[in-house]
Structures are given as structure tokens and as C-alpha cells.
Amino acid sequence: FVDVARAIHSGSLSLWNPYQWGGFPNAGHFITEAFYPINWILCLIFYDSSTTLVSYSIVHWNLFVHACIYFVGMFALIRRMKCSRINALFVSFCNVISYSFIYYSFYSTWVVYSTGVAWLPLLILLAIMMFEEEGVARIKNGLLLALVFAMEAMLSVSVMLVFSAAIFAVLFLIYTWKRDKLTVISNIKISFGVAVLAILFAMPALL
DSSP states (O other), rough: OOOHHHHHHHOOOOOOOSSSSSOOOOOOOOOSSSHHHHHHHHHHHHHEETEEEOOTHHHHHHHHHHHHHHHHHHHHHHEEEEEEEEHHHHHHHHHHHHHHHHHHHHHHHHHHHHHTTHHHHHHHHHHHHHHHHHHHHHHHHEEEEHHHHHHHHHOHHHHHHHHHHHEEEEEEEEHTTTTTHHHHHHHHHHHHHHHHHHHHHHHEEEE
């Protein structure tokens, strides 16, 4: 926080932050990333005007919010596989329990990865839907996918962002390999569009 205060006082914030994996820009730390929109809401809720500090309760609510994001994404992804609601609920619940266990067991070093992992089921779901749909639905899912990528970027974890991009690359190859020329061109165009939009959505952090 002292380093961030000095940077703000000097009128600039370095794009390379040595305190983060990969040095992606971030003003704050693994829990209160200042460029991550969800934390804007949590910090406002747990802000104590008498001390001008944020309550430590934000840590546990951070887990709860991201566990919910993970659950919704996993449930929707499994339902997309034509599984029953009860199966989707059971698998999603078990996944959230495992997710929470990892968070609490490796809190000191893994908290930021837990928040990053929360977006993976939604990322996979939206990518699959984007490649399988046509027309307006394809564009809509691409727009939402770009937003998810931007969220991961604003978490300031380059490792998670690279991991997410690798998953997307695998899905891209699956839906592009040995397809007709029009499908290949369409997939390349929509994927490039998603990348550009993700960068634009994450521009506040980059700037």
C-alpha cells in the first residue's frame, strides 16, 4: 500500500508490478485488487468510514461471492451437456466444496488463484456456445466471453489469464480442426474480436 501511495502521489502507476505473478498492473493486493469490479462493490460494502479502512470480513465474503460464480458457471456448463438438474446440482455442489477447501487450505498463496478459477466454468461454457451458435447468439456469447476474459485480466494474475487463454485455444482447435473454410474463417474472426474486446474492457487496468 505504501508503494501504491507513492505511485499515486507521483502521478503515475507502473505497468509492471513486481509483487504480482507476471507483474500485471494492480493497485492493491491479492484480496482487494483495485481494478477488479467485484472488489469495488465488496470494498464499498465493508468500508468503515470511522477508520477509513475496509473490514477484514471482505476476505470471507470474497470467497462466498466467487464460490457462487463458480457454482452458477459449473451448473450451467453441466446442464449444457444435457445432464439432469439433480446431477448438475450434485456435481456443482461437490466442486464448490472442493474449491472452498483449496481456498482455506492454501489461503496465504492461493487466494488470488481461487478467484481466478471461479471464472473458468463460465469461460468454457461461453466459448462452447460461441463456437456452436450462429448469428446474433454467436456475437452475444462472444461479447460475454470477452467480459469474462477482462475480469480475469483485472484480477492481475497473469498466470491465470494465460491458463484461461490456453483453455480457449484448445476449444478453438477442437471447433476449427478439419472444418470447412467458412467455419475456420468465422472462428478466427470471432476469436480475434473477443481478444480485442477483452483488451478494451480491461483498459482501465492497463491505463
